[in-house]
Amino acid sequence: MRGMSIRTALVWFGLALVVSGCRDKPVATPVAPRRPALAGELRPAAGALERGELAAARTVAEAFLATHPGDAQASFLIGLSFAFADNHGAARPWLEQALAAAPDFDLAWEPLAKTRFLLGDLAGARAAYGECARRVPGDPKGPHGLGLVELEESRLAEAEAQFRAALACFDALERADPRQAVARQGERSESHARLGEVLFAAEDLAGARAEFTRAVELSSGNLSALYTLSLVHRRLGEEALARAAEARYEEARRARVSAPGGTR
């Protein structure tokens, strides 16, 4: 489980449309989350975040906050700047401050949920993902996050239902806005992978194979899906397919870890 990526963040900022009502019966009625207009003085901070200039973004937002104490948008941007650097312990209080100041700041619930999740606070993550799902019902992030929490708490049936709900949201999004759906293929791949994990844990090997296969089709760099697919193939006695998946996994893994230097 890795932290929030810059790419994910850019998708957020670019997110204009989501699809409502997908959990029960998918409909192609795009609705926008409530997003208050960004204060003019904060636009450079948002721009810096999009460019990955996290310290610069923080500096701008902090300056704004000095003259606008408790401002939700500035707090949110500072929180994001930490979250993008995988500093979730630092991000959390800023995101919570943003939502305390403006509970209807819908965009802030998902990063708060993820930050809580990555700090091991499952109850807090559940609450925030729940808000996310309630406030932006067409966004797959809410049910996907709830699925992760359910999986952590060993509620496989509930986890399965949430991941299927997330995938239904992606289906609806594809119908409503194919371009947006393509931009979010990595996320969709991850929902398939986690659904595959649930089915694998429940010994539904054929179901798991289908989900991991779809995850890999959507994102050839999904290490989790590639790796677990090889194990599922092997369990099903499909040795040749297992080896092929293993080889693809090793190739992708080596590419991921080949960066020189570093610590871990």
Place this chain on the structure above:
Amino acid sequence: MNPARALPLALLAAPACAPSAPAAPAFAFSEVAREAGLVFTTTSGGTPSREIVEVKGGGLALLDADGDGDLDAFVPNGATMEAPRAGPGCRYFTNESAGGALHFRDATAEAGLTFRGWGIGVAVGDANDDGHDDLYVTCFGPNALLLGDGRGHFRDASLDSGAAGADVWSAASTFGDLDQDGDLELYVANYLRFDLEHPPPYSSFKNAPVFTGPIGLPPEPDVLLENTGAGRFRDVSQSSGIRAVAPAFGLGAVALDFDDDGRLDVFVGNDSTPNFLWVNRGALRLEEGGARGGLAYNVDGMAQSTMGIALADVDGSGRASVFTSNFSNDTNTLHVNRGSGMFDDRTRRFGLGMVSFPYVGWAAGFLDLDLDGDEDLLVFNGHVYPNATLAAMDAGYAEPALLFARAGERFVHVAEPPAALAEPHVDRGAAFGDLDRDGDLDALVLELNGPLRLLRNDTAPGHWLVVAPEPRSPGTRIELTAEDHRQTRWITSGAGFVSQSAQEAHFGLPRGTTRADLVIRWPDGSSRRLIGVAIGQRLIVTRE
């Protein structure tokens, strides 16, 4: 829902406790090291740590070194970068507890122990087949073999045994009769090459400056030593096949028959590199099966920073599943043994995932701490970077232990553990055993450059049985059946984190249990079956 999986889902999706309000048993622990006479502060480099060589701390061992029936303690202890071969020296504490009151006495000198190298890990096994426990100390530098006489004395046989090995950084070891000839081989998990004179430049972690490693430093290949008899060893690393794969950053090792073929295999926990499962093909030929078997990576397909290792039958299959503790910003991992050398990462399914994400985990043990008939899980934590804070690295430097109570199909994090476990420390090794012989399991914990802590288990009394097989061959399997309740334990060498827990099988038993049946199976294939054994005793079981 697919009808084919309706049943397993229904079975698996019914945790015994609601996640928001887990009904955890009332665990109770007291820290009693000082009053028990275990007063000793360990050394591993300086404080604060400056380089990776300083941060591993080390392990310790619990064994009955003097043959009086209780558990004594051995601490290899480390040294410093300034004097890596001349540290303050190891310590041996003899257990002189009486009447339930824990008491230890420093008997290092009278035991003849003069080891002063940079000790990291320790494993116990009868290296020279004389019926007495010996100590193998893995070091930053040549390793040490200390032969025990069973009366509380040791002789340093490092050089004449051939077991010392090269001047490298070894982290962990495990004894096991890998060639089934009656004596114990030694697998040595080596870490990396570190030049004290020329430490590498600092790197960064979450944008904070930190010492470099393990990534960025060359891994040190592991070593397999064949016991050629009478406590003499020869290096068979090449011929055994363990050099056929790229070396990794080894930090843990444990020998056990993981694939049920009657031969001991070796699981090696590697830091930031894929774990190894050395599958024993016979005649001292080992083949790497970790990647194929699902044990090399977690479910995300990532190699983790494996530090601690704990084994347990978590699913009632009678097979040993593998729990590993890992670095922060990652979860600890439970690989469930599915038989035939195949493992599935079921960390999340068992409730052991994200709760561990902010912690750097080290020593770990599955232990029935509340004597209710199932094993709980205890993990000791502590960061490696002295500048770790919640804001900077999502984790503090000193961290509390994590206690999980077994509750039905999963483990439940005990959010409010006893104060002795909740207190943050920079822990590393730990060894578990019934030190006061009151029937429950205590823990001796080693903190990096800190005082030893003795955590006495004061949880309410329950039913128990301790089985001490003779010989205590690593890999010995002990199966207990009481009514329709089956539990399995194994005697291991090494494991935890570079430590040696008591080589006896401890069972907690459900209320109402009065007798139990036992099957003890040694790695050479011999076995004993005992019917209707009275509980509440420590039972020594010899081979017929």
